[in-house]
Amino acid sequence: MTETKKPFESLGYEPVGPIITRLLARYLRTQRKNMRRLFEDRGLLGLAHRMHQIRNSKQGAMAKNRMFQEVLDDYAKLTGPAAAGPAPPKDT
Numbered sequence: 001m002t003e004t005k006k007p008f009e010s011l012g013y014e015p016v017g018p019i020i021t022r023l024l025a026r027y028l029r030t031q032r033k034n035m036r037r038l039f040e041d042r043g044l045l046g047l048a049h050r051m052h053q054i055r056n057s058k059q060g061a062m063a064k065n066r067m068f069q070e071v072l073d074d075y076a077k078l079t080g081p082a083a084a085g086p087a088p089p090k091d092t
Contacts, residue, residue, distance in 0.1 A: 025061050028061075028065055028068070031068075032051060032054065032055060032064075032068055033055075035051060035068075035071070035072070035075075036048050036051035036052065036055070039051060039075070044075070044078070047071055047074065047075055050067075050071050051068075051071060054067045054068055054071070
């Protein structure tokens with residue numbers, strides 16, 4: 001039904017794997033910077049510190065992305081609907 005449109009498809013350009021990997025790495029690096037600023041602005045200094053540690057670690061991109069996802073999961077636990085308390089009972 002719906003096909004994913006490739007970048008520059010009209011020019012007949014087929015993206016090469018390493019270029020896509022580089023673009024993804026650049027995007028994720030930008031998102032890590034943005035999330036660090038967001039955590040600092042919201043006063044979540046523990047998460048901001050973890051983001052700083054991830055940025056300065058000597059590990060590869062895949063390990064950094066995994067650690068980044070763990071930080072995002074922790075943030076989701078703090079701000080998600082479960083953090084607001086239990087849902088009120090439904091009247092049946």
